[in-house]
Amino acid sequence: MPTDPPPPPSPEPAAVAHLPPAAFDRWYGGWDPLTPSTIAEFMDGFDRPWWITGGWSVEAFTGVSRPHEDMDVSILASDAEAFRLFLGDRWTPWNVDDSWFRPFDDRFPEVRPDSQLWIRRDAQSPWVLDVPLTPDTRGRWTNKRNPEHTEDLDDVTWVAPDGLRYARAEVALMFKAAQAREKDRWDAAVCLPMLSEESRAWLRGAVAAMDPSHAWLSSL
Template sequence: MSEQLPEGAWVLTGDEIDALDARWASCWTPGEVARRLDGIAAPWCVAAGWALDLFRGTQTRPHGDIEIAVPAARFPEVRARFPGFRLDAVGTGRIWEDAGPEALAATHQTWLRDAATGDYLLDVFREPHDGDTWICRHHPAIRLPYDDIIRRTPDGIPYLVPELVLLFKAKHARPKDQADFDRTLPHMTAVQRGTLADLIARAHPGHRWLADL
């Protein structure tokens, strides 16, 4: 993320952050997102907590929003699917409504907003990449082909592999992240556990999850 933040942002206070939860109450499901992005050429996938539920094959907890990831340079392909909606850039406790190029360049996160209701429906991560190779934004030395990090449910919904979802969750390891780790680990193969252990050891040496892997 650029250190030079553009002007025109709405700075979120504590009360405003709490109020945002209500604006996400009608967010889309993974199936709805997949329907709206059907046939798009850009590689994309459901990320975060929903991705783990798609991997496990069942919803295990409520989700306050829905996130997808897409290569940053391919974001215009996603944007083109939502001409009737607003796009707000988000970062560092700020929201740039109807984000222009400068705000998009300074952030990696975009919220899709219903112009009529003000409700947020989808959170899009614009991820760093080198062509068809995904680059971890927190640890750029971690690079993997998109073909290796996206899997699909039986009905075709693409999701980020659990090894990478849990790598991101390991950074903060909040109570919900710990619960996601505990629920997901029994479903992972030995190879997947080994990959996750290697990634966490590289990104977060000494992390407490390593003892369970």
């Protein structure tokens, strides 16, 4: 009896993320990301919580624009299967983890709660959406950098004037502090002076818990 061909070998996602753009496009395909003006239509009908993270969430708070390489939308990890069913046959999600880069489908239905999903229509189409999963503890947002830190989702997100839900700026900066790429440092430089003292205290505590010697602490 014929069997399905084995899946292609899975590259290390860390290596994927650090490939030069031309090399990335050659091996994995390019990006044509959604934006805040198109994401609502894409997510229409998904009845679980979702919110915009990353650079777009910082921009929604500051009003200061910059180029964006992708669109990051997070969902609770416990809703990953519901999201896969929502995408149906219209889109093909891939799971990006520390040890694999593989289809998120009936063959591989399990995903780690702190991994992410990349979405495209098919192998000939560009990626349109990056979905970093957010671990949850009994439905509460859980900090993937510090699993003991949990909060109600409404306390770490906000609804902007455009009607979309975004990660609060201090939450986005906490995750950016873990990588501190050039764009992350730029976002921090623009955003930090605009944060309230309460937000700065939250960020200071979160970054200190992650790395007590982090360079950003001196700015907080």
